[in-house]
Amino acid sequence: MLSVSRQLKNKIIETNQELRRMYPSQVFDREQLRDQLKTLGFFSNVEKWAGDTLEKWLEGGTLVGVDGSVNSTPGAHPHTLSLFQALAKGTRGEETWAADLYTPLLEEEEENEEGKLAREAKRRGSLLASLEIQVAIEAIERWKPKIIMMDGSLLHFLIDDASGWARLADAAITQGVLLVGVAEEIGTKSLARRLFSHSTTYSDRELLFGTLQREECYRSEAMDPPGTGLWKAVLCSTKHPQPVGIDGLLAQSEDREHLIQLVHTLTPNEGRGVPLWLDIVDREVRVTDALVRGMVEQYIDPDLRHRLLIPKRNDRHL
Amino acid sequence: MQVVGVTTQQEVYVASKERKFRINEILVLEDRALDHPRGEVVETLSYNRLIPMGMDKSVVDTQVIQSLEQIGYDIGSDEVNVAKVRLFAEAPHPIRTGVSARAPRFEEVRRLLVKADPDDGMVLGEIRGTDALGDTVDPDLQNRVRLIEEGEWREQQGVPFLFDIRTMQQYPHIGVFGGSGSGKSFGLRVILEEMMKLQVPTLVFDPHFEMSFKEKVPEWGTDAPDFADRWLAVQIGREVGIHFPDLSAKELVNLLGASGGGLTDPMSNVVQSLHKRRDSFQSFSDRLGNVAQAIEEGEKGLKKRVHEDGLTPTEVERTKSLLELLSQYGSLPLSSVKGVKWRLDRLEKAGLFTQDIRAVEQGLEQGRLVVIQGDTWLLQVFSTYVVNAVYRKRREYRDARMNGEEGRFFPPFVIVTDEAHNFAPKGVDAPPKKALKEIAQEGRKYGAFLILATQRPTLLDETITAQLNTKFVFRTVRGTDIATLREETDLTQEEGRRLPYLRSGDTFISSAVYGRTVFVRVRASYTHSPHVSNPFDELRAIRVEQDDQVLRVVTNHLPIFDTDLLDVLTQVNRECGSNWEVHRFKQELERWTSQGVIVKKESPFVTRYDQPLQERDN
Numbered sequence: 052m053l054s055v056s057r058q059l060k061n062k063i064i065e066t067n068q069e070l071r072r073m074y075p076s077q078v079f080d081r082e083q084l085r086d087q088l089k090t091l092g093f094f095s096n097v098e099k100w101a102g103d104t105l106e107k108w109l110e111g112g113t114l115v116g117v118d119g120s121v122n123s124t125p126g127a128h129p130h131t132l133s134l135f136q137a138l139a140k141g142t143r144g145e146e147t148w149a150a151d152l153y154t155p156l157l158e159e160e161e162e163n164e165e166g167k168l169a170r171e172a173k174r175r176g177s178l179l180a181s182l183e184i185q186v187a188i189e190a191i192e193r194w195k196p197k198i199i200m201m202d203g204s205l206l207h208f209l210i211d212d213a214s215g216w217a218r219l220a221d222a223a224i225t226q227g228v229l230l231v232g233v234a235e236e237i238g239t240k241s242l243a244r245r246l247f248s249h250s251t252t253y254s255d256r257e258l259l260f261g262t263l264q265r266e267e268c269y270r271s272e273a274m275d276p277p278g279t280g281l282w283k284a285v286l287c288s289t290k291h292p293q294p295v296g297i298d299g300l301l302a303q304s305e306d307r308e309h310l311i312q313l314v315h316t317l318t319p320n321e322g323r324g325v326p327l328w329l330d331i332v333d334r335e336v337r338v339t340d341a342l343v344r345g346m347v348e349q350y351i352d353p354d355l356r357h358r359l360l361i362p363k364r365n366d367r368h369l
Numbered sequence: 370m371q372v373v374g375v376t377t378q379q380e381v382y383v384a385s386k387e388r389k390f391r392i393n394e395i396l397v398l399e400d401r402a403l404d405h406p407r408g409e410v411v412e413t414l415s416y417n418r419l420i421p422m423g424m425d426k427s428v429v430d431t432q433v434i435q436s437l438e439q440i441g442y443d444i445g446s447d448e449v450n451v452a453k454v455r456l457f458a459e460a461p462h463p464i465r466t467g468v469s470a471r472a473p474r475f476e477e478v479r480r481l482l483v484k485a486d487p488d489d490g491m492v493l494g495e496i497r498g499t500d501a502l503g504d505t506v507d508p509d510l511q512n513r514v515r516l517i518e519e520g521e522w523r524e525q526q527g528v529p530f531l532f533d534i535r536t537m538q539q540y541p542h543i544g545v546f547g548g549s550g551s552g553k554s555f556g557l558r559v560i561l562e563e564m565m566k567l568q569v570p571t572l573v574f575d576p577h578f579e580m581s582f583k584e585k586v587p588e589w590g591t592d593a594p595d596f597a598d599r600w601l602a603v604q605i606g607r608e609v610g611i612h613f614p615d616l617s618a619k620e621l622v623n624l625l626g627a628s629g630g631g632l633t634d635p636m637s638n639v640v641q642s643l644h645k646r647r648d649s650f651q652s653f654s655d656r657l658g659n660v661a662q663a664i665e666e667g668e669k670g671l672k673k674r675v676h677e678d679g680l681t682p683t684e685v686e687r688t689k690s691l692l693e694l695l696s697q698y699g700s701l702p703l704s705s706v707k708g709v710k711w712r713l714d715r716l717e718k719a720g721l722f723t724q725d726i727r728a729v730e731q732g733l734e735q736g737r738l739v740v741i742q743g744d745t746w747l748l749q750v751f752s753t754y755v756v757n758a759v760y761r762k763r764r765e766y767r768d769a770r771m772n773g774e775e776g777r778f779f780p781p782f783v784i785v786t787d788e789a790h791n792f793a794p795k796g797v798d799a800p801p802k803k804a805l806k807e808i809a810q811e812g813r814k815y816g817a818f819l820i821l822a823t824q825r826p827t828l829l830d831e832t833i834t835a836q837l838n839t840k841f842v843f844r845t846v847r848g849t850d851i852a853t854l855r856e857e858t859d860l861t862q863e864e865g866r867r868l869p870y871l872r873s874g875d876t877f878i879s880s881a882v883y884g885r886t887v888f889v890r891v892r893a894s895y896t897h898s899p900h901v902s903n904p905f906d907e908l909r910a911i912r913v914e915q916d917d918q919v920l921r922v923v924t925n926h927l928p929i930f931d932t933d934l935l936d937v938l939t940q941v942n943r944e945c946g947s948n949w950e951v952h953r954f955k956q957e958l959e960r961w962t963s964q965g966v967i968v969k970k971e972s973p974f975v976t977r978y979d980q981p982l983q984e985r986d987n
Contacts, residue, residue: 099432106439114440142442319433327433334418
């Protein structure tokens with residue numbers, strides 16, 4: 052028997068009831084939701100490209116996947132050190148890397164203690180986004196590929212590093228490189244707001260869960276984030292009920308169908324629904340715990356390392 | 370290529386994305402602090418981190434991989450090759466992780482791979498994993514061997530394996546181990562061919578009658594050396610035997626013991642008492658017979674017989690001599706006397722005493738390879754005698770030289786036998802065991818060496834196994850034998866694991882000379898065993914031949930009515946030397962009918978066998 056406190060158990064039961072009240076099954080009825088969604092946009096079937104269609108469409112161009120990764124030493128703020136890495140990897144073996152490092156220990160002490168952690172997190176986010184944008188721009192300039200596929204929605208690049216994004220979008224449009232972002236999680240709320248104006252808690256993710264059939268795509272102008280120059284679609288490529296989000300530039304919207312089809316084609320039937328190429332890039336760029344540990348051990352002097360970076364919890368016996 | 374992961378003084382892992390590693394290839398690790406240590410790949414593996422294996426991981430469907438391939442992605446490029454490399458010599462401290470590794474140039478490894486002059490050494494095969502050295506191999510080592518791989522002949526690509534027979538002085542005796550079909554007998558043949566090339570006096574005991582070097586392998590053409598005057602085969606009881614008058618009582622005891630499970634004490638007492646120096650077989654056999662008769666009849670019976678009437682003077686003389694024998698040897702137990710006689714007769718019937726070992730000695734003196742053939746039991750008896758005899762001769766010569774005397778020269782020699790576990794079994798006694806053990810232990814002092822082959826190293830006497838300083842290990846499947854071999858050699862765990870999967874003709878050579886195990890492909894032999902034809906092919910060939918013969922006779926007599934069967938059969942039996950009865954003949958006719966060779970025509974009155982062609986004409 053696991054020793055669980057009665058109090059904790061009751062709290063969990065209560066929470067379940069509350070969640071059920073907020074998300075009643077009758078609201079999240081699949082058919083009903085589909086009908087509602089159809090009022091805002093449309094569902095369409097997507098087929099995988101067969102044979103050499105993909106090759107022809109690419110016209111000899113390549114596909115470049117872009118992903119980044121960050122990981123930190125396990126201490127408490129500000130005793131941390133974060134390593135950033137971004138990689139743009141082309142299918143013909145092209146690779147370009149960028150890396151950065153951040154530690155609050157070397158930052159000027161800020162007067163305002165409040166919201167400090169949130170700012171730190173934002174800083175980390177924007178640092179990573181900038182690195183990814185940097186390698187993406189480099190990839191465009193160096194190899195002029197047919198497509199750049201970013202891990203994560205394009206929207207978040209715009210939010211995290213607006214100026215960098217502007218340069219990337221500009222470069223992509225002028226060089227004729229298609230830009231597409233694939234996001235595992237759908238973070239928008241625009242559909243939910245339109246359909247359930249009474250509730251502020253619902254998000255698009257919850258509405259779209261299980262709503263799409265396999266090999267189906269949903270598009271709606273309501274989803275396109277206004278004023279960003281981006282279009283957005285959701286695609287259910289695999290058996291997984293949670294669809295992925297795809298976004299691209301409105302300026303390149305004539306290739307929208309092709310991009311969705313491309314993402315679908317490159318996604319394994321089993322798995323989480325993200326193109327294998329992005330998984331491959333992710334795998335390579337990932338800053339693992341072992342890498343962080345190894346780098347710190349190798350290059351930070353032992354006294355500094357112990358004084359600043361190694362938390363006591365590492366010495367727990369159990 | 371780069372050293373990765375945790376390293377030790379003995380082992381490192383080397384990884385490469387571009388290059389696959391080959392087992393047993395040699396790599397140079399560019400650690401300058403350790404003066405570029407060299408090592409051998411003992412284990413290899415490849416993995417692709419994008420194609421994971423595991424119950425919890427989903428399998429990437431081929432469709433996606435194909436799509437990626439279409440846009441230029443080569444999933445193979447994400448393959449990582451890893452090799453476990455064992456250093457030839459232990460380093461004083463672990464190799465630095467991260468140093469690069471490279472394939473060696475030949476001059477960097479010649480010392481490690483070649484331990485003999487190619488013209489003086491035995492050229493036994495090609496060292497596996499050295500193909501990469503290919504063209505850089507010194508010219509004196511090129512084109513030394515040819516090999517057969519998967520039934521195809523190929524030229525030497527790597528470094529030849531040379532065994533310097535002279536190192537036997539320091540590291541005596543060779544063991545050849547491997548299960549049936551592992552290439553053990555083949556390897557032994559190659560070793561013997563090289564011995565003949567070097568004209569080393571060699572004595573081969575051949576229970577399988579397979580050590581003939583007469584039949585050349587045609588593929589070698591004129592490149593094969595001619596062994597005609599380098600070897601001879603002798604059969605016990607035909608060309609060689611034991612010269613009875615040369616036997617001492619002690620040797621005779623050994624010999625009789627060898628012929629069947631050892632002698633009891635009373636039996637050896639019988640031999641000791643009755644055998645006289647320079648006894649011929651006849652005189653000794655007669656004496657045994659007479660003593661037996663004397664004891665059987667007893668003193669009373671014999672005395673009574675002397676006084677019987679009508680005895681011729683010779684008979685009286687004989688009875689008297691029997692009485693004399695009785696008084697002298699009457700105390701010997703009759704059953705033991707008879708037992709000795711029975712054993713002696715058995716050896717005599719096998720022809721053991723009709724010849725001597727002159728042919729063997731002469732062959733050795735001429736530096737030839739002498740193959741002694743005979744049934745296993747007879748070979749055991751004879752080998753005991755002949756090994757003792759030649760070893761004594763050699764020892765006497767060496768001892769005489771040691772004492773500053775001239776002595777009669779007898780050459781150093783090598784004794785070779787297959788199925789050695791029959792000659793020197795562990796635990797139980799066998800006739801030649803004592804002699805072989807003695808040679809194993811101190812033979813090198815006198816220049817007598819052993820090459821023992823067996824498929825059951827576990828059954829071979831341990832003292833002897835321990836003295837085999839070079840071991841050829843072919844494919845071995847039996848767990849206990851693998852354990853024994855690992856105990857007795859420096860085979861590593863990885864190599865032990867590979868043993869059941871070795872290809873026929875591939876062998877690990879664990880030699881004190883090399884100080885490590887070398888993986889070798891045995892070269893193609895110049896000659897082949899007389900037993901190469903498959904018995905089942907033979908069966909079919911004989912059947913076809915017989916059929917043809919009989920059918921020819923039968924066809925001449927067609928049409929045959931069942932009333933003349935007997936006449937035709939007589940003809941068949943006479944011409945074909947067969948011994949059939951009518952019933953059998955009928956069976957064969959039926960068979961040919963069913964095969965359509967002849968046609969059977971039945972009417973109410975008579976059955977007729979005829980030619981099928983004529984039938985059709987009708």
